[in-house]
Amino acid sequence: xxxxxxxxxxxxxxxxxxxxxxxxxxxxxxxxxxxxxxxxxxxxxxxxxxxxxxxxxxxxxxxxxxxxxxxxxxxxxxxxxxxxxxxxxxxxxxxxxxxxxxxxxxxxxxxxxxxxxxxxxxxxxxxxxxxxxxxxxxxxxxxxxxxxxxxxxxxxxxxxxxxxxxxxxxxxxxxxxxxxxxxxxxxxxxxxxxxxxxxxxxxxxxxxxxxxxxxxxxxxxxxxxxxxxxxxxxxxxxxxxxxxxxxxxxxxxxxxxxxxxxxxxxxxxxxxxxxxxxxxxxxxxxxxxxxxxxxxxxxxxxxxxxxxxxxxxxxxxxxxxxxxxxxxxxxxxxxxxxxxxxxxxxxxxxxxxxxxxxxxxxxxxxxxxxxxxxxxxxxxxxxxxxxxxxxxxxxxxxxxxxxxxxxxxxxxxxxxxxxxxxxxxxxxxxxxxxxxxxxxxxxxxxxxxxxxxxxxxxxxxxxxxxxxxxxxxxxxxxxxxxxxxxxxxxxxxxxxxx
Amino acid sequence: xxxxxxxxxxxxxxxxxxxxxxxxxxxxxxxxxxxxxxxxxxxxxxxxxxxxxxxxxxxxxxxxxxxxxxxxxxxxxxxxxxxxxxxxxxxxxxxxxxxxxxxxxxxxxxxxxxxxxxxxxxxxxxxxxxxxxxxxxxxxxxxxxxxxxxxxxxxxxxxxxxxxxxxxxxxxxxxxxxxxxxxxxxxxxxxxxxxxxxxxxxxxxxxxxxxxxxxxxxxxxxxxxxxxxxxxxxxxxxxxxxx
Numbered sequence: 001x002x003x004x005x006x007x008x009x010x011x012x013x014x015x016x017x018x019x020x021x022x023x024x025x026x027x028x029x030x031x032x033x034x035x036x037x038x039x040x041x042x043x044x045x046x047x048x049x050x051x052x053x054x055x056x057x058x059x060x061x062x063x064x065x066x067x068x069x070x071x072x073x074x075x076x077x078x079x080x081x082x083x084x085x086x087x088x089x090x091x092x093x094x095x096x097x098x099x100x101x102x103x104x105x106x107x108x109x110x111x112x113x114x115x116x117x118x119x120x121x122x123x124x125x126x127x128x129x130x131x132x133x134x135x136x137x138x139x140x141x142x143x144x145x146x147x148x149x150x151x152x153x154x155x156x157x158x159x160x161x162x163x164x165x166x167x168x169x170x171x172x173x174x175x176x177x178x179x180x181x182x183x184x185x186x187x188x189x190x191x192x193x194x195x196x197x198x199x200x201x202x203x204x205x206x207x208x209x210x211x212x213x214x215x216x217x218x219x220x221x222x223x224x225x226x227x228x229x230x231x232x233x234x235x236x237x238x239x240x241x242x243x244x245x246x247x248x249x250x251x252x253x254x255x256x257x258x259x260x261x262x263x264x265x266x267x268x269x270x271x272x273x274x275x276x277x278x279x280x281x282x283x284x285x286x287x288x289x290x291x292x293x294x295x296x297x298x299x300x301x302x303x304x305x306x307x308x309x310x311x312x313x314x315x316x317x318x319x320x321x322x323x324x325x326x327x328x329x330x331x332x333x334x335x336x337x338x339x340x341x342x343x344x345x346x347x348x349x350x351x352x353x354x355x356x357x358x359x360x361x362x363x364x365x366x367x368x369x370x371x372x373x374x375x376x377x378x379x380x381x382x383x384x385x386x387x388x389x390x391x392x393x394x395x396x397x398x399x400x401x402x403x404x405x406x407x408x409x410x411x412x413x414x415x416x417x418x419x420x421x422x423x424x425x426x427x428x429x430x431x432x433x434x435x436x437x438x439x440x441x442x443x444x445x446x447x448x449x450x451x452x453x454x455x456x457x458x459x460x461x462x463x464x465x466x467x468x469x470x471x472x473x474x475x476x477x478x479x480x481x482x483x484x485x486x487x488x489x490x491x492x493x494x495x496x497x498x
Numbered sequence: 499x500x501x502x503x504x505x506x507x508x509x510x511x512x513x514x515x516x517x518x519x520x521x522x523x524x525x526x527x528x529x530x531x532x533x534x535x536x537x538x539x540x541x542x543x544x545x546x547x548x549x550x551x552x553x554x555x556x557x558x559x560x561x562x563x564x565x566x567x568x569x570x571x572x573x574x575x576x577x578x579x580x581x582x583x584x585x586x587x588x589x590x591x592x593x594x595x596x597x598x599x600x601x602x603x604x605x606x607x608x609x610x611x612x613x614x615x616x617x618x619x620x621x622x623x624x625x626x627x628x629x630x631x632x633x634x635x636x637x638x639x640x641x642x643x644x645x646x647x648x649x650x651x652x653x654x655x656x657x658x659x660x661x662x663x664x665x666x667x668x669x670x671x672x673x674x675x676x677x678x679x680x681x682x683x684x685x686x687x688x689x690x691x692x693x694x695x696x697x698x699x700x701x702x703x704x705x706x707x708x709x710x711x712x713x714x715x716x717x718x719x720x721x722x723x724x725x726x727x728x729x730x731x732x733x734x735x736x737x738x739x740x741x
Contacts, residue, residue: 237636
């Protein structure tokens with residue numbers, strides 16, 4: 001996708017790079033009131049660890065957080081790469097003009113009160129704002145929450161506590177609140193963000209620019225999006241296809257119901273479009289359609305952990321017959337297959353399990369959530385070395401001694417809990433080179449003991465750090481895996497066809 | 499636009515209708531536009547008055563279909579201005595007079611071009627619908643489905659945004675729930691699926707090239723024959739943008 005930029009004008013990549021990797025940042029609209037948005041933005045940047053030059057701007061001058069406050073953009077000693085604008089809507093056009101005259105390269109306008117209000121005055125103000133654009137600089141917003149790029153040292157408006165660690169997943173969001181939810185949630189799903197940006201009304205920088213940027217961005221390997229309505233549908237469709245040929249694009253389209261479409265109109269002034277055409281388009285361009293933030297995150301995590309996985313056969317190990325049946329249904333719905341195991345493999349597994357009540361075919365039912373560690377290890381090894389499945393999911397098995405203690409399972413196991421119990425899925429994954437996913441179910445304690453939840457979360461983090469994807473329900477695990485497999489199979493099919 | 503389409507005969511038909519202040523093409527005109535893009539249509543001849551009927555009939559094998567041809571009468575069947583399966587010359591002449599008389603009597607303000615004498619399509623395996631509709635965000639979309647209850651009751655259609663690729667049109671045909679009817683379910687003959695795919699590709703090209711003039715295209719029914727037998731638009735309607 002990194003096509004050579006035209007000689008005449010800088011590429012979208014060059015135009016937008018200062019947003020994510022600014023050497024200098026101005027925050028316009030700071031105040032001595034610690035809680036005001038301009039001030040919180042300045043503080044967030046400082047605490048997040050922005051390394052470049054930081055210029056607070058307020059017509060009252062003085063000093064703030066150890067920094068000299070400048071009276072205006074014009075008074076700055078340099079033309080900054082990026083200006084964050086926290087000024088009242090009526091003042092925004094003149095501040096943007098000042099930025100242009102100074103040679104500021106990019107601006108982010110947080111203020112709302114433009115076209116999204118649906119009023120004549122709001123639309124007129126947005127038109128006045130747009131009249132300032134001459135192609136020499138770019139603006140994100142208005143009506144947005146800015147952006148987060150840990151490798152560039154910049155964070156969103158309320159984002160001083162966001163992770164400093166950078167990842168390979170980027171999120172392009174029309175909504176500020178949803179972009180914040182994404183940035184906060186990612187580490188809990190086992191991956192980190194490269195870039196998160198909310199673009200609000202898309203008056204200048206829109207979904208097409210950002211999609212093109214993420215396509216060219218070497219740090220971004222997986223693209224996720226929340227979109228209400230594109231500014232330029234045809235260009236968006238072309239870009240989805242072109243960028244999607246190299247990187248998976250996971251799209252959550254908001255406003256697909258009549259009520260949602262109405263809400264989108266007042267949120268970002270978007271025309272939501274018809275459900276049928278969107279469904280057809282996403283299928284046509286090979287994007288991954290999802291319907292909630294949870295599904296965006298689940299699916300991005302699956303692409304992060306499983307990459308190019310394209311095999312349908314899943315070995316599923318669970319505790320309990322009903323849960324095995326339910327999971328087999330989930331697998332079928334997502335297009336995945338739980339193949340029957342050969343009698344040889346099945347025999348090996350049967351020898352490890354209780355003679356009555358367990359099931360040694362796929363789905364394997366180990367009977368109770370606290371199988372002996374050696375039995376669990378043997379079952380996963382037998383599956384992995386059989387060559388009869390391409391991925392293993394372990395569900396509803398209690399996978400740490402601590403959790404077994406907390407759940408009063410310790411004295412129900414035929415052999416003592418081994419310290420390596422938790423490592424079984426990681427070990428099998430490494431030794432056999434077979435992807436393993438773990439389902440750690442929530443709400444395990446009947447009395448709401450938070451220590452149980454704490455141990456579950458610790459275990460989740462432990463698996464994720466060891467490159468094992470974790471989901472809270474088998475449904476979500478299969479849904480995410482199904483997206484990855486379908487996407488990768490589709491990609492290779494259309495490759496063969498054309 | 500004119501330098502893109504050159505001396506496109508489809509554009510001549512469209513321009514003539516627009517010059518007359520019309521927002522839709524008659525069946526005959528619609529088919530001329532489709533034919534200009536290589537979409538197969540039924541062989542037909544427009545006969546303006548009864549004197550021309552015998553000469554026209556010489557060139558057809560009986561039975562034939564007769565339909566009123568008027569840009570002002572869009573729902574010909576509902577108006578009773580269609581005669582299917584006329585098997586003799588006498589029967590055809592009677593039907594011709596009846597259609598002309600009824601049209602004049604019941605649609606006094608309508609501009610009537612005459613009656614279309616049309617080949618009666620035989621050997622149809624599946625009656626399909628091929629359509630085009632402009633989406634406000636993504637431009638022309640191409641639609642495919644099986645006619646009758648499949649589209650009208652079950653909404654069983656496949657949709658794509660133009661331009662469509664060969665892979666896209668293959669997916670479209672396979673995507674509809676009634677696909678098995680095309681592949682010979684329950685001992686039925688297999689339909690000429692490549693002929694459908696070819697028409698969908700041509701519809702995509704037509705829609706993009708003539709986009710500024712078009713609102714909607716409806717080929718219904720699109721009569722699909724058995725394997726290697728081809729397919730034909732038996733009726734068509736094109737709705738135009740206002741000038």
